[in-house]
Amino acid sequence: MPIIELKNVTKKINHRLILDNISLTIDQHHIYGISGPNGSGKTILLKAILGFVKPNTGNITVQGYKIRKDQMFASNVGFSFGEEGLLPMFDSQTNLQLLLKHHQLNQSKVISTALSKVGLDPYDHRKVQAFSLGMKQRLSIACALVNDDPIIILDEPTNGLDKKGQLFLVDLIQQLKKEQKTVLLTSHDEFFLKRSSDHIFQINDGKIRIETAQGG
């Protein structure tokens, strides 16, 4: 059974068709990359899967639950939308702490582990507003990882990362695959997509098509 399934999903914004009858299946433990020009609907698609955007027609199912029907929002999904999800007036530890879904006795260990996984210093207590773009991107990715969810959604995770950071991210995604996570990510960087993903989808004019399926 697919872990995520979209059936005939349509989304219009201001009478403009953004997602045009999209059907898609995502199998668990695979890495899926989505490419497409600016404004093609990649972010809207990810937000619809999470339940943050309501489609006009169609159904989205995550782990067997219909989103905005059985469940308002997809649970068990870690997500990163770059800087927009961060609280700049707090340090990285507080940003992660506020996201923890479950009370944990070893909270600071869980937070340190997530920061170390993305190459940030767990003892750096500066406010996030003092971080470089690359550090903010890494923290945003840590936000997606901190709850150890089985599904990880990363919108443009290479934004702000230099070449070394991008290679680090490729390794991190391969590590997530080894941990049996299902990852759905978007990127404009074809090289990064090919290096990191088992399957690549292309969105254009609201329609989605599979570009390559390298097998996972």
Ligand SMILES: Nc1ncnc2c1ncn2[C@@H]1O[C@H](COP(=O)(O)OP(=O)(O)OP(=O)(O)O)[C@@H](O)[C@H]1O
């Ligand atoms: N809140 C909104 N109000 C009006 N239009 C919106 C809104 N959010 C998105 N859109 C429009 O929907 C379209 C798809 O946006 P989306 O952010 O999904 O594109 P994208 O493929 O992620 O683009 P990029 O590569 O630039 O990040 C764009 O034309 C955008 O202007």
